[in-house]
Amino acid sequence: MSLLVRAGTTLATLADSQPDTTGEDYSRPNRNPGHSPQVATGGRRRRPSILNAVLAGIGLWVATTAVFLPTGGDPAVVTNNVFVGLVIALAAGYNYYRAQNEVPPSPTVASLIVTLGLWLVVAAPAFEMGGAVFWSTFAAGFAVAGLAGYTVYEARTVRRIAHETFSRR
Incomplete structure (x- = not known):
């Protein structure tokens, strides 16, 4: 009998020492009331935050290149790129902030x-931008649309994982 008790204790200790992939410690219930459990681990937390930081940087790039590169004197090009670039930077910064705080x-x-990135792709030829501003806006639009499309996918996956985690409780 004592051998079974020791074996059971060893297995219980071994089970408690294994890392929990959800980030939640179920061995101590209500360890921190009001604290939401971690809904994503490892790469799922890092990727969206890194991508959102890159997207914010691209947004700032779009906003500043319209001011510093020659635009042909069209104020609509400058206004469009500054406004859209700043909105991209702020929105990506917001998602970056959320990801850093495990939300x-x-x-x-x-x-x-994504929509703003596609707008940049359309706006480059629509405003008849020329030279470096055209290619900068066009390439940035494709990069923003592609990277943000991936972040939509990741955000939906993380939300689904979070919903499954909270519905089990």
């Missing part, structure tokens, strides 16, 4: 960034 990134905000 799932907003798929709605990421979808807004």
Whole structure:
């Protein structure tokens, strides 16, 4: 009998020492009331935050290149790129902030960034931009749309994981 008790204790100790992939410690219930459990681990937390930081940088790039590169004297080009670039930077910064605080990134905000990236792709030829501003805006639009599209996918996946985690409780 004592051998079974020792074996059971060893197995219980071994089970308690294994890392929990959800980030939640179920061995101590209500360890921190009001604290939401970690909804994503490892790479799922880092990727959206890194991508959102890159998206914010691209948004700032779009906003500043319209001011510093020659635009042909068209104020609509400058206004468009500064406004759209700053909105991309702010929206990506918001999702970056959420990801850093272990809150799932907003798929709605990421979808807004995708839409603005597609707008940059369309706006470059629509405003008849020329030279370096055209290619900068066009390439940035493709990069923003692609990266933000991936963040929409990741944000939806993290939300689904969070929903499954909270519905089990």
